[in-house]
Amino acid sequence: RKKLILDLDTGIDDTLAIAYALGSPDAELIGITGTYGNVTVERGVRNALAVTELFGHPDIPVYRGVDHPIAADEANGGDGTFTVSRGSAFIHGSNGIGEVDIPDPTREAETEPSVDFIIDAAETYGKDLWLVPTGAMTTIAAVLEREPRVGSMIGGIVMMGGALTVPGNVNAWTEANIAQDPEAADRIFRSGAHVTMIGLDVTMQTLLTKRETAVWRETGTPAGRFLADMTDYYIDAYAVSAPGMGGCGLHDPLAVAVALAPTLVTTLPINLKVDLDGPTRGRTIGDYDRLNTAEKTVDAAVGVDVARFLDAFTTRVGAVAAG
Ligand code: BDR
Numbered sequence: 001r002k003k004l005i006l007d008l009d010t011g012i013d014d015t016l017a018i019a020y021a022l023g024s025p026d027a028e029l030i031g032i033t034g035t036y037g038n039v040t041v042e043r044g045v046r047n048a049l050a051v052t053e054l055f056g057h058p059d060i061p062v063y064r065g066v067d068h069p070i071a072a073d074e075a076n077g078g079d080g081t082f083t084v085s086r087g088s089a090f091i092h093g094s095n096g097i098g099e100v101d102i103p104d105p106t107r108e109a110e111t112e113p114s115v116d117f118i119i120d121a122a123e124t125y126g127k128d129l130w131l132v133p134t135g136a137m138t139t140i141a142a143v144l145e146r147e148p149r150v151g152s153m154i155g156g157i158v159m160m161g162g163a164l165t166v167p168g169n170v171n172a173w174t175e176a177n178i179a180q181d182p183e184a185a186d187r188i189f190r191s192g193a194h195v196t197m198i199g200l201d202v203t204m205q206t207l208l209t210k211r212e213t214a215v216w217r218e219t220g221t222p223a224g225r226f227l228a229d230m231t232d233y234y235i236d237a238y239a240v241s242a243p244g245m246g247g248c249g250l251h252d253p254l255a256v257a258v259a260l261a262p263t264l265v266t267t268l269p270i271n272l273k274v275d276l277d278g279p280t281r282g283r284t285i286g287d288y289d290r291l292n293t294a295e296k297t298v299d300a301a302v303g304v305d306v307a308r309f310l311d312a313f314t315t316r317v318g319a320v321a322a323g
C-alpha cells in the first residue's frame with residue numbers, strides 16, 4: 001500500500017480527499033498536515049481531526065503547518081499574515097465544511113511541526129511515500145528548502161493547483177492554491193523536485209452532482225449524512241460561481257486518486273514557473289528560461305479519464321459514507 005501524507009486546507013473538497021484516501025484499499029494515510037487557504041491552519045487542523053473521527057479513523061495524526069504566505073501580500077493584509085478571503089468562505093462555508101455541525105474532535109493535533117514530520121516520513125518510507133498538497137504550498141516549499149533531497153527520496157509529489165490551458169478560479173490567470181502563496185509554488189517548481197500538477201485543466205472536468213450525494217445521504221450513517229450535506233453546500237456554491245457547469249469540481253480527491261493511479265491522467269512534461277509580479281501574479285506558466293533544458297520537472301495533467309475516476313470516487317467515498 002502506498003503511504004500518503006495529505007497537506008490540506010481542510011475545506012470541502014479536502015475533506016472529500018480525506019474520504020477518498022480512507023476508502024482506498026491501496027492507500028495508507030499516515031498523516032495529515034494542515035495548511036491554510038480555504039480556512040486558517042487552526043480551523044483546517046480542527047476540521048481534519050473532526051472528520052477523521054467521524055469517518056472512524058481517530059488514529060490518523062494531524063500536524064500544524066506554516067500558517068501564512070512567504071511574501072507580504074496585499075491580498076492577505078499587507079504583512080504576510082493570512083485572512084480567509086470572502087470567496088473561500090462563500091465556496092466552503094465559514095467553518096470550511098459547508099456550515100455543517102459535526103462533533104468536536106476528542107484529540108489534539110500533534111506537537112511536532114508539519115515540516116519535521118514530512119522530512120522524517122521521507123526518511124522512513126522513501127519511495128513508498130507520496131505527498132499530496134492541496135492548499136497553500138508554503139509548508140511543502142519549506143520542506144524542500146530545509147531538505148531538498150525529499151523530492152527524490154519519495155515516490156512523488158502530486159499537487160492540486162494551477163491552471164495551464166484554462167482560466168483560473170481567482171481571476172482569469174490564477175488558481176486559488178497558487179494565489180495563496182505564489183512564491184511558495186514558484187520555489188517548488190524551481191526546486192528540482194519532480195511534481196505532478198493536477199490543475200483546473202483536469203479538475204474542472206471531474207464533476208459531482210446531487211445524484212451522487214443523495215446516495216450517501218440514503219445510507220443514514222452520520223458520515224454519509226455529513227458528506228451529503230457538506231457537498232451539497234459546495235454544489236450550490238458552484239451553481240452560483242460557475243453557472244451552467246452542472247456540478248462541483250472534485251479538485252483535491254483527483255490529486256489523491258492520481259497519486260494512487262498515475263494513469264488516470266495524461267500529462268505534459270514542462271518546466272513551470274509562477275508569475276510573481278504584475279497583473280498576472282499567481283499564473284502558472286512555462287518557464288522560458290528553462291524551455292530547452294532536457295530535464296522537465298513538472299508533469300502537468302492535461303487530460304483525465306473522467307469515467308474511471310468518478311467510478312473510483314463513488315466506490316471509495318461511498319465506502320466511507322456507508323460507515
Ligand atoms: C483548490 O482551492 C481550494 O479552494 C480547493 O480546496 C482546491 O484545493 C481549487 O482551486
Ligand code: CA
Binds near residue numbers: 008009013014135
Ligand atoms: Ca484544498
